[in-house]
Amino acid sequence: MNVCNFKCEISCSNKCCTGKTAITLDELYKYKDIFIFGFNILKTLDRSCVLDERKQLINKDFVCIENELYSHMAYFTAINNESFCEALENNLCKLHIDKPKMCICMPFDPMHKEYDQYELFNLKQKRMKNYCNGFLSFNEKSKDTLFYNNKFIDEKIKTAFYNYRKNLKLINNEISKNNEIKEFILDKCEENLFDYYIETYINVKLYLLIFKILKFSEDEIKNFINSQYNIVLQKLNNLNKDDSNYILLKNILNELLLLKNNYF
Numbered sequence: 001m002n003v004c005n006f007k008c009e010i011s012c013s014n015k016c017c018t019g020k021t022a023i024t025l026d027e028l029y030k031y032k033d034i035f036i037f038g039f040n041i042l043k044t045l046d047r048s049c050v051l052d053e054r055k056q057l058i059n060k061d062f063v064c065i066e067n068e069l070y071s072h073m074a075y076f077t078a079i080n081n082e083s084f085c086e087a088l089e090n091n092l093c094k095l096h097i098d099k100p101k102m103c104i105c106m107p108f109d110p111m112h113k114e115y116d117q118y119e120l121f122n123l124k125q126k127r128m129k130n131y132c133n134g135f136l137s138f139n140e141k142s143k144d145t146l147f148y149n150n151k152f153i154d155e156k157i158k159t160a161f162y163n164y165r166k167n168l169k170l171i172n173n174e175i176s177k178n179n180e181i182k183e184f185i186l187d188k189c190e191e192n193l194f195d196y197y198i199e200t201y202i203n204v205k206l207y208l209l210i211f212k213i214l215k216f217s218e219d220e221i222k223n224f225i226n227s228q229y230n231i232v233l234q235k236l237n238n239l240n241k242d243d244s245n246y247i248l249l250k251n252i253l254n255e256l257l258l259l260k261n262n263y264f
Contacts, residue, residue, distance in 0.1 A: 035078035
């Protein structure tokens, strides 16, 4: 009997809401005024990689480029401060009632199949139990049970889980048909030859693909560009040039400037 009991304690959000937040394609406009968006590439040998101490396969539906050496999966992220999420205010999440799908799925991982979540949950519990109060130690089904007998029983998490996977499949499928964006991805992989996780910027061609898939109106495109440009510029003005995100943000700003020249 596989039981996963978890209850998010929002009072300690600053302890686990760190690093990069995965953002789905359909969340980009929604959070345009809160997060600066980046682009991540996962590069794996023979479609296998080590995630959460387990050897995993990238689902073939999520592969955007496959060549003789590697398979590649792409997804969007919120570029947060290294030590905390930009959505935190006074150590509490200001988006808690309407947070990104990846956060709703916490502590599960929608990049992996539903059947694998029990094992992933246990590995995450061992790693996080010293600072996350959400993991409940008992192993019997209760009101706080989210996953039972290899299936989600919490409908909110299940919906977010499968919507996340749907979005991941969509963007990678569209990229697989776009040679210019595939070339951009392979160039970034070449620049970071020995890295399997590559964080980079969204280039103009990828922005245009996003606008096309989401069927943005011209006003929505302008609102999106302006929102991202303003928060990137504000962030750069308050950032030391030695900060690890400085060059990345400069590249994002340059791409947004090119977009502004096209649309304004």
